[in-house]
Amino acid sequence: MAETATPAETANVDHVRAARRSPGQHLAEAFASGSVPGTVTLTEIPYQTMVGIRVDRESDGGARVASLTGGLPAACGEVTGAGSINSLWLGPAEFLVVAPEEAHDSLCGSLVADLTAALGSDPGQVVDLSANRTTYELSGSRARAVLEKTCSLDLHPRVFKAGTALATELAHIPVLLWKTGEESYRVFPRASFADFLGRWILDAMREYASPEVP
Template sequence: MTARSAIEHLSGALARTGGPARLHELPFPSQVELRLDDEDADSFGPRVGQFLSCDIPAAARATGGGDPYVLWLGPGWYLIVDRPGRAPGLLSGLHGALGGDCGGTCGSAVDVSAARTVLELTGPAVRAVLNHGCALDLHPRAFKPGDCAQTLLAQAQVILHQTAPHDYRLFVRTSYADYLARWLLDAMSEYQAAFS
């Protein structure tokens, strides 16, 4: 059975976005939630970072420039994102990095790939679009490339990750993906009208 995206039916509308605000889906990325106990994060974080080839991020930040990359979600709580189909290898490597000295009780890694849809917003108007429904201060002095936060966007819980000056990724629960994509398309419409 072929996997279907939660917003596949909106692909035509997403494809018509352009100019100052573009929206598309990053389909089916591997997503693994990693939890590290506070007392073990200092010693096992470097092992995990070595396996991932990027450091464990500091609070409200992301690390890694490609695949995989890691988002900080809270104290000792991280989301590792990689290309589709990579979750089994991530889990195996993470369990190896967390095992050994502590008998596998230092943390946990769980495949959550099906839990969230990933939307990417690009273009010079996307910060203005996000400001329509997000209470975070997204001014470049307060939120910049490499930052991430859990927040509400149009009353939907999201993980917001800024990847470049005009580029953002939104991780939204799959059950809210259709709602949020439609909200974004509507919020982008004024910028699209000016572009056409």
């Protein structure tokens, strides 16, 4: 059973939340006005907990880490998960764990500490990367068309299936691209590129926001 946060812990959480500014926060109004529900919509999902893992998935440490994350991907593009915690494949022994913001240790969560404890003294690495990237969600019937303007991946649904995540580039910016549904994608740019990429995606959406587009 989860412990109830003390008043001091609650005050600290409130302070952390108030102090944060997401990399795409200043674009929220532009995203909303440039989106057409059902056709193409762009939003930011800020402050997700992200943890970089380096571990041999076949080792004891890998097995303990996998027990917390719902498994570790075995192949390029694979995504594993247990509920709201998902692991994306970055390499044969490198993974990105993505979870809701509440899982972060600074908000009375314990994901980073739990993964560090699970790895123990086994070879590997657990690194908090939550501030390294933000998350853009692009969805709608024209979402794939927007991405295809610059992405070199074959995004046809026969090839790039829902539940797949791959490293690629959008507008020459390195990103992770995760197809979360048939018409929905999550894009993970590094924070320093978030402004440029957000504006580029918004511009690429513009033709589909026209009333002349069926």
